[in-house]
Amino acid sequence: MAGRIILHCDCNGYYASVEELLRPELKQVPMAVAGDPKSRHGVIVAKNALAKKFGVQTGDNVYTARQKCRDIVFVTPHHDLYHQISQRVNAIYLDYTDLVDPFGIDESFLDLTPTMHLFHGKGPKDIADEIRRRVREEIGITISVGVSFCRVFAKVGSDYKKPDATTVIMREDVARVAYPLPVSAMLYAGRKSTERLEMLGITTIGALARAKKDLVVRFLGAAGEQLWRYANSMDDEPVRSYYTPREVKSVGRGMTFRRDIYGADEVRCAIFALADPVCASLRHEGKLAGGVSVQVKDPNFKSRSKQVLLKKPTHLQKEVAETAYELMAKNWNINLPIRSITVTCIDLCDEATPNSQMTMFDEVDQRREKQEKIEDAMAGIRAKMGRGAIRFGYYRNEEIGVGDGKRHGDPQAEAEEEE
Numbered sequence: 001m002a003g004r005i006i007l008h009c010d011c012n013g014y015y016a017s018v019e020e021l022l023r024p025e026l027k028q029v030p031m032a033v034a035g036d037p038k039s040r041h042g043v044i045v046a047k048n049a050l051a052k053k054f055g056v057q058t059g060d061n062v063y064t065a066r067q068k069c070r071d072i073v074f075v076t077p078h079h080d081l082y083h084q085i086s087q088r089v090n091a092i093y094l095d096y097t098d099l100v101d102p103f104g105i106d107e108s109f110l111d112l113t114p115t116m117h118l119f120h121g122k123g124p125k126d127i128a129d130e131i132r133r134r135v136r137e138e139i140g141i142t143i144s145v146g147v148s149f150c151r152v153f154a155k156v157g158s159d160y161k162k163p164d165a166t167t168v169i170m171r172e173d174v175a176r177v178a179y180p181l182p183v184s185a186m187l188y189a190g191r192k193s194t195e196r197l198e199m200l201g202i203t204t205i206g207a208l209a210r211a212k213k214d215l216v217v218r219f220l221g222a223a224g225e226q227l228w229r230y231a232n233s234m235d236d237e238p239v240r241s242y243y244t245p246r247e248v249k250s251v252g253r254g255m256t257f258r259r260d261i262y263g264a265d266e267v268r269c270a271i272f273a274l275a276d277p278v279c280a281s282l283r284h285e286g287k288l289a290g291g292v293s294v295q296v297k298d299p300n301f302k303s304r305s306k307q308v309l310l311k312k313p314t315h316l317q318k319e320v321a322e323t324a325y326e327l328m329a330k331n332w333n334i335n336l337p338i339r340s341i342t343v344t345c346i347d348l349c350d351e352a353t354p355n356s357q358m359t360m361f362d363e364v365d366q367r368r369e370k371q372e373k374i375e376d377a378m379a380g381i382r383a384k385m386g387r388g389a390i391r392f393g394y395y396r397n398e399e400i401g402v403g404d405g406k407r408h409g410d411p412q413a414e415a416e417e418e419e
């Protein structure tokens with residue numbers, strides 16, 4: 001696909017910018033958004049420019065952040081507002097094309113190829129600058145825009161200069177602008193891949209582009225091939241329309257605990273609490289889980305995950321939670337400290353799929369049918385009276401921040417990936 005015009009628009013320091021929009025006085029002080037500001041273990045998910053000057057980093061806990069900056073102000077995240085403003089920002093993008101594909105809450109790919117002719121002789125950079133100005137004036141936050149012929153270098157471009165800047169990387173600019181950059185600047189270049197490439201002496205995008213494809217594939221497999229293709233400007237992945245419904249592939253929820261948790265009781269409690277919103281989403285989407293995956297982080301944020309397929313697809317909280325718990329009990333020493341757990345339902349299928357319908361032939365099925373009735377009734381009550389109206393009694397532990405009726409989110413997962 002030659003001659004495409006792809007933009008990547010990225011909001012600068014999104015969470016912190018929205019908080020400053022809400023309370024402009026926060027601009028004058030070092031400020032960080034923390035998952036749980038009252039706890040010293042609460043994790044920083046975003047920070048403003050002043051806090052950054054003090055060396056405060058995303059992923060620091062509240063205690064460490066305060067050590068770096070004594071006067072830092074912590075604020076609680078306003079996730080609903082982040083979503084609302086994200087929609088308003090995307091609405092501006094949609095004035096230019098319907099090929100707007102959000103890539104996380106604060107960034108989107110745009111494909112202007114089919115609509116360029118509508119903008120009366122304006123070039124891609126003019127349009128990028130116009131979008132940037134409109135977001136600044138109409139919403140009050142800044143974005144950086146990368147303009148390119150493919151997604152990969154559009155994203156490199158939006159990262160290249162910020163805040164509030166446009167960077168153009170067309171084919172003729174790739175060698176000059178992108179080649180000197182580290183491989184990690186490229187889309188989907190994870191830590192593992194970049195470390196392996198480093199072992200091969202490949203540290204920059206240019207070195208990867210010039211490397212022998214076979215060598216890269218031998219050491220990194222399919223992921224390596226993809227990165228090698230990207231480095232060589234081979235990315236013809238289309239930008240999806242904003243209005244194409246997305247297939248939900250998995251539903252997960254994670255949580256970093258108020259303190260490290262230990263032992264069967266606390267792990268069980270946490271897992272049941274996590275399975276609750278996960279199964280509520282499954283019901284909402286009309287899906288059943290074909291498998292369950294658990295990711296566990298230790299106090300050093302080292303993470304490991306395991307997954308298992310279910311004999312029968314389910315949306316029952318009890319079944320998802322028990323499967324997740326067994327998976328953990330089998331694969332981890334749950335008496336060692338655990339910092340965070342994420343429970344994800346995978347291999348989703350539609351509720352209506354015939355082979356997943358409940359039958360009542362044996363005792364197991366009858367028990368299932370009963371559980372189904374209980375959880376159905378709970379879902380009905382919640383639909384009328386709100387999520388906090390009813391929950392299973394066997395999970396609630398204020399000490400670790402579980403089952404307190406507050407939103408369960410994983411500050412790590414939700415942290416902005418910037419810098």
Ligand SMILES: [Mg+2]
Binds near residue numbers: 011
């Ligand atoms: Mg951003």
